[in-house]
Amino acid sequence: MGEVHALLGENGAGKTTLSKILTGLYRPDEGEIVLFGHAVEFSSPRAALDAGIAMVHQHFRLVSPFTVAENVVLGDHRDVGRSFLLRQREIEARVGELSQRYGLAVDPRARIWQLSVGEQQRVEILKALYQDARILILDEPTAVLTPQEAEALFETIRAMAADGRTVIFISHKLHEVKAVADRVTVLRRGKSVATVPAADSTPRSLAALMVGHELDAGRRPTDRGTVGEPVLDLAGVCADGDRGVPAVNDVSLTIRGGEIVGVAGVAGNGQRELAETIVGMRPLTSGTVEVCGRRLSGGDPREAISAGVAYVPEDRLGTGVAPGLSIASNIVLKSYRAAPVSTGPMLRFGRIRDLARGVIDRYDVRTSGPNVPAWQLSGGNLQKVVLAREFSGEPAVLVAASPTRGLDVAGIETVHSYLRDAASTGVGVLLISEDLDEILALADRVAVMYEGSVVGERDVETATVEELGLMMAGAGGED
Amino acid sequence: MRIERRLRQPWWLVVVVPVVSVAVAFVLSGFVLFLTGHPPLKSFHRLLDAAFIANGALSETVVSATPLVFTGLAAAVAFRMNLFNIGGEGQLYAGAITGATVGLLIGGSPSPLIFAGMIAAGAVGGALLAAIPAILRAFFSTNEIITSLMLNYVVALIMEYLIFDSHSYLRDTSGFEANVFPQGKTLSDKASWSSLSIHGLVLPLGFLLAIGVAVLVWVLYARTRFGFEVQVIGDSARAGRYAGMRTRRKILAVMCLSGGIAGIGGASQIGDFRHQLDPRGLRDASYGYTGIVVAALARYNPFAVVVVALLLGGLTNAGFTLQGADFPAGLVGMMQGLILFCALGGELFVRYRVRFAW
Numbered sequence: 001m002g003e004v005h006a007l008l009g010e011n012g013a014g015k016t017t018l019s020k021i022l023t024g025l026y027r028p029d030e031g032e033i034v035l036f037g038h039a040v041e042f043s044s045p046r047a048a049l050d051a052g053i054a055m056v057h058q059h060f061r062l063v064s065p066f067t068v069a070e071n072v073v074l075g076d077h078r079d080v081g082r083s084f085l086l087r088q089r090e091i092e093a094r095v096g097e098l099s100q101r102y103g104l105a106v107d108p109r110a111r112i113w114q115l116s117v118g119e120q121q122r123v124e125i126l127k128a129l130y131q132d133a134r135i136l137i138l139d140e141p142t143a144v145l146t147p148q149e150a151e152a153l154f155e156t157i158r159a160m161a162a163d164g165r166t167v168i169f170i171s172h173k174l175h176e177v178k179a180v181a182d183r184v185t186v187l188r189r190g191k192s193v194a195t196v197p198a199a200d201s202t203p204r205s206l207a208a209l210m211v212g213h214e215l216d217a218g219r220r221p222t223d224r225g226t227v228g229e230p231v232l233d234l235a236g237v238c239a240d241g242d243r244g245v246p247a248v249n250d251v252s253l254t255i256r257g258g259e260i261v262g263v264a265g266v267a268g269n270g271q272r273e274l275a276e277t278i279v280g281m282r283p284l285t286s287g288t289v290e291v292c293g294r295r296l297s298g299g300d301p302r303e304a305i306s307a308g309v310a311y312v313p314e315d316r317l318g319t320g321v322a323p324g325l326s327i328a329s330n331i332v333l334k335s336y337r338a339a340p341v342s343t344g345p346m347l348r349f350g351r352i353r354d355l356a357r358g359v360i361d362r363y364d365v366r367t368s369g370p371n372v373p374a375w376q377l378s379g380g381n382l383q384k385v386v387l388a389r390e391f392s393g394e395p396a397v398l399v400a401a402s403p404t405r406g407l408d409v410a411g412i413e414t415v416h417s418y419l420r421d422a423a424s425t426g427v428g429v430l431l432i433s434e435d436l437d438e439i440l441a442l443a444d445r446v447a448v449m450y451e452g453s454v455v456g457e458r459d460v461e462t463a464t465v466e467e468l469g470l471m472m473a474g475a476g477g478e479d
Numbered sequence: 480m481r482i483e484r485r486l487r488q489p490w491w492l493v494v495v496v497p498v499v500s501v502a503v504a505f506v507l508s509g510f511v512l513f514l515t516g517h518p519p520l521k522s523f524h525r526l527l528d529a530a531f532i533a534n535g536a537l538s539e540t541v542v543s544a545t546p547l548v549f550t551g552l553a554a555a556v557a558f559r560m561n562l563f564n565i566g567g568e569g570q571l572y573a574g575a576i577t578g579a580t581v582g583l584l585i586g587g588s589p590s591p592l593i594f595a596g597m598i599a600a601g602a603v604g605g606a607l608l609a610a611i612p613a614i615l616r617a618f619f620s621t622n623e624i625i626t627s628l629m630l631n632y633v634v635a636l637i638m639e640y641l642i643f644d645s646h647s648y649l650r651d652t653s654g655f656e657a658n659v660f661p662q663g664k665t666l667s668d669k670a671s672w673s674s675l676s677i678h679g680l681v682l683p684l685g686f687l688l689a690i691g692v693a694v695l696v697w698v699l700y701a702r703t704r705f706g707f708e709v710q711v712i713g714d715s716a717r718a719g720r721y722a723g724m725r726t727r728r729k730i731l732a733v734m735c736l737s738g739g740i741a742g743i744g745g746a747s748q749i750g751d752f753r754h755q756l757d758p759r760g761l762r763d764a765s766y767g768y769t770g771i772v773v774a775a776l777a778r779y780n781p782f783a784v785v786v787v788a789l790l791l792g793g794l795t796n797a798g799f800t801l802q803g804a805d806f807p808a809g810l811v812g813m814m815q816g817l818i819l820f821c822a823l824g825g826e827l828f829v830r831y832r833v834r835f836a837w
Binding site for chain 1: 702703704705706707710711714715717718719720721722723724725
């Protein structure tokens with residue numbers, strides 16, 4: 001019986017670096033890897049594969065026009081994979097057998113682009129199994145899955161362990177680690193701080209090991225501030241996606257001042273497009289967006305900004321900030337047009353620097369100065385810069401799209417407290433997140449999006465994870 | 480050995496790397512000179528002499544450098560926003576056509592009026608031509624590299640048509656000889672741009688104008704809201720849109736500015752040096768393409784554009800002086816090539832560092 005070993009740690013704790021060393025992508029500076037009793041040294045990823053270590057990366061390494069079977073055999077250089085001709089039938093038979101055995105339902109003849117994200121992940125796992133990996137590393141495998149898909153993945157992981165394979169499960173979601181792992185190793189700042197049996201640990205004790213101190217978790221306290229007038233009113237909003245097909249379909253939603261409304265859903269169900277439509281980066285195809293009673297014509301970010309819409313975009317580096325420009329420039333990215341940042345056509349660099357220093361001090365941005373280019377900041381510090389800038393515009397509405405994605409626990413806490421502060425000062429917050437726990441912890445209400453539509457709206461007090469999960473998978477009960 | 484991105488770029492690197500790069504280029508060319516039987520040190524001395532030191536050499540270098548400053552600035556202005564205007568060549572021709580037309584039309588007016596008219600006409604001609612790829616890019620997402628490049632050939636053919644294949648207003652049709660050997664109509668003496676002479680160093684009006692444009696571009700890009708928007712959009716167009724910047728309008732403005740600068744360069748060719756529309760001469764010189772190289776070497780800094788243009792202008796000028804039976808023109812081309820190669824290769828060391836340890 002193999003073991004499921006979880007590797008737990010904040011972002012930047014070294015989980016990915018460690019797994020890259022194990023798979024031969026990086027070389028260790030010191031120390032040795034002992035595999036099945038022998039010290040090994042991997043000169044290349046292929047050497048690691050041959051030794052039986054395979055990894056399923058967070059971003060899949062699949063060729064989208066190829067079939068599942070073709071992808072599975074890709075890079076294999078033993079028996080069937082070695083032959084000049086692709087022995088389609090043999091490969092498909094073997095892939096079918098593997099998917100049967102481990103509950104990885106996927107058609108070997110389907111092409112990758114036809115598959116959902118969850119199915120693509122199964123192909124990645126099949127690829128590893130096909131190459132007889134005895135140790136499988138899964139890097140944050142549940143980040144893209146619905147709760148139901150994640151549960152199916154856990155079943156597969158247990159089946160692989162029962163079959164004598166070892167699974168290394170990388171995650172920063174405590175309850176998943178608890179649910180699937182036998183033992184947990186916690187990494188902090190590149191060091192292994194503890195290895196504990198999962199059965200003996202609680203999410204709280206694991207979180208404490210991860211960050212070094214205990215955290216206050218739990219749902220948003222019920223003694224919230226007063227909820228005011230509607231600040232954002234969406235009525236029948238429709239918009240097209242990047243490929244010109246409808247991505248947002250007849251969404252109606254009202255957000256009042258001082259309220260946090262969560263939008264839950266699996267990635268790619270129109271949440272990003274909805275956010276972009278509200279903030280004017282994507283034109284409306286029908287419907288209306290009203291901010292504080294003022295109707296926006298849509299498709300004009302400047303109009304939305306001046307109406308009081310702040311936006312924390314999903315793509316922090318590249319949309320939220322200009323990565324090559326200094327922190328100071330990024331802080332005035334939206335306020336450069338008016339006094340005090342500029343006088344007539346000229347910019348006031350002294351004032352920009354003072355503003356930037358103020359933000360860096362007040363929001364505790366860890367950097368060596370305001371002239372450092374934004375790309376050098378860590379995710380959490382970058383998000384502080386974005387939030388500081390968005391709040392400084394004194395908005396009526398704040399649209400936050402996956403504001404904590406990729407942040408470590410401390411960064412997530414900071415962002416959460418800023419969002420709570422914003423709501424307590426009367427800002428209406430629309431929080432888009434794929435992390436249900438986050439929405440349940442912060443929001444007053446939650447709307448679930450599936451295939452571009454809001455399929456249900458619930459009060460957080462009464463909503464259950466199971467019910468929301470079903471709605472996210474498209475199986476939920478209509479209102 | 481590993482190459483990794485520098486987290487911090489020490490300020491002195493920006494100065495040291497180009498200087499070392501040029502030095503390496505000279506060492507390499509010295510080697511080639513030695514192999515081909517030319518004493519390297521003596522050749523370098525002759526080169527330096529012909530480019531900058533000899534009597535009148537510096538004035539000649541300034542003449543060669545003037546159009547390069549214009550086209551270099553034109554390229555730098557657009558490239559800063561990641562708008563790859565390769566049409567400096569055609570925009571310069573367009574400015575030369577409009578500049579020459581106005582110079583001939585108002586040839587009887589007082590000189591300052593003619594100069595101002597030609598400069599304005601040159602700027603408008605270049606800007607109008609640049610507006611074509613700009614509109615296509617802003618509203619139809621067409622690749623501006625291809626459209627601006629293709630327009631170069633269009634304008635070159637128009638220019639040749641005006642002089643060689645038609646009896647246009649710009650063509651000299653005065654006598655029998657002019658009909659057999661077609662050439663442009665010569666501008667009146669009053670339309671010949673004045674120049675400033677300091678201790679024998681002749682600075683044409685066009686050169687002074689180019690320096691002025693360089694200063695303006697610097698102020699515009701480093702000190703104003705316009706420049707800030709260009710920086711943001713150049714770094715990330717999405718971030719610019721997110722911040723509520725009018726990206727389409729900015730594309731139009733920057734392309735027209737770029738084309739306008741190149742167009743003034745064309746008018747300066749007519750007013751300062753050639754005094755008639757000279758299609759063959761302008762095409763052979765290919766100032767527009769060299770301007771792209773100037774801008775790249777100057778890392779899009781307007782003041783560095785002036786310095787680099789003088790350096791390349793000096794090399795060109797020395798090439799004209801030195802070339803002969805004992806010193807083939809190819810050797811000068813080889814040196815120019817090596818300098819470009821080393822300078823662009825040296826860029827790597829500004830942004831990356833090489834580590835030799837594992």
